[in-house]
Amino acid sequence: MSKIYIYSSLLFVTLLWGLNVIATKILVTTFAPVTMTSFRIFTAGIVAFLILFSFKKVKVVSFTQLRYIFIASLFNVVGHHFFLSIGLTKTSASNAGLILGLSPLISVVLATLILKNKLTITKAIGISTGFTGVCFVILNGASNISGISIGDLFIFLSIATQGFSFVMIKKVTSTLDPTIMTAYMLIFGSIILFILSTIVEPDGLSSMRNGSLEVWLIFFASAIFATGISHMIYNRAIQEIGVAESAIFINLIPFFSLIGAVTFLNEKISILQVSGFLFIVIGVLLGSGTLDRRLAIFRNRTLRKETI
Template sequence: MERKKLWLIYGMLTLATATWGSAFIAGKFAIESFEPATIAFLRFLGAAILLFPIMWFFEKNRPKPTIKDWGMFALLGLTGIAIYNICFFLASKHAPVIKSSLFIAANPMLIVLLSGLFLKEVITKKQIIGLFLALTGVVLIVTEGNAGVITQFQFEMIDLVLLGAVITWALYSVLGRVVLKKYSPIVSTTYAVAFGTVFLLPFSLVEQPWNAIGTATPAAWLSIAHMSVLVTVVSFILYYYGIQQIGAARASIFINVMPLSAVIMATIFLGETFTASSMIGALFVLSGVYVGTYVHKKRIKRLRHAS
């Protein structure tokens, strides 16, 4: 794999995970008008409407899924689309942003562990060092330099919801690596989103969304549209492409960019202060991503010959 292509993949992963940071902001606007499962359903319904024409146009020679493949797509939809997003938006409504961010920051560690156990991906010392550097940066950012606030948290039921979000996204990333051996990122994302939308429908109906549709604010609708197009269609395809090219373990390091981008966007759109601890944390995150993904020139040559 050439250095230029490698850096292009890193740029795509950075863009994808930075865009996910905006979901924290968009979720805050959407949750004022809709309940969690309804937000998730509308988000992925919009994404599915966009994804299928894209897939039909660009992937005309896609493989025909077997029964086993449909089962894998269903698992992707259940984990990374349905359960994860219900947990995410429940946390947006009931959990402090600090706690939510800290739980989600544990995602790369779990993905690396599962990738090593089930996908037999090689986990290097640099990746582990990079993960710890990035995790340190995330803690600094979300606690504003006062790590003592973590000790003030008490166990609550919402913690189980946040744990569910972490586990299901890790499973989505690892299962996706298996699916991507046969299918392109566009096809994998489209079918996963389709199944996830179907799974989300009954949960949305329980919330009686028709009562909120007429009174929803323009900001809520714009937030859902943003999450459908950029956070889902564009970013999910970029993320899956990154996993396909460099593996789930190394790609997962870029998830640490998400809370950093969330803090920057909160500063811009919500008027929050970008503190000195946020700046230091950002340097740790960027350093961790660099250390964890840096590939020596000699190794690039080996990868190029192997591909």
């Protein structure tokens, strides 16, 4: 598989993920958010299993693998999507997209704390820069700290729970194909979300009758393409070119979210949000180690040329 094809696929995936923030914003204002999310994730899980079945990759997992998958799904699917769906009912899509862009930095912080990964000066500067960018975003329009949107805090919790799940995923993907794990996580997580929705949204099922044809098209596009297929493509790219190189494209998600919010929701973008976006992107490039890795590759290539 050529790198041009892989890069094009990753660009397409990040476009879908950025616009999916807009799609989810529309869906949570039409349906009961948690109930709708459980159905959307379940649909994505079915799509993921159909793809695996077509490639004859479906397999039964061991009890140990199942335990890690279940724990990871609690954070990666249940926690992440619960806070995301609730948060989007209380904040703008543009703010949500920008805060979600902090996800790689959250993973670095948790990996440092839990997996004892080395924290370099560059990474520390990147983490500080990224969180400064988020402060710009969540303080946008707030005269003081008490004016911060609760929705922004929920969005931040959504990426914090997702980041913790990556620790669990790292423990099991050494023995299990990540695409298979993703499919199981989507199914497990959607079932738990549905059970949770019956508690927090007693009338959630009745709200599912409210959608127009256009809204249902958005629902299935979000479930099938932005959640099911895109995760399979991204996991495939990780296998082909590695985690580090694939993660570079994550930086484009806030950009596509901002463009989508302006285009489809007519949201106004402020100077603070643009500043926050720039700080977050710079922070992720530094904090995730992406810049260090690219510089190391450049230095090695230069040294090889000099020795020839």
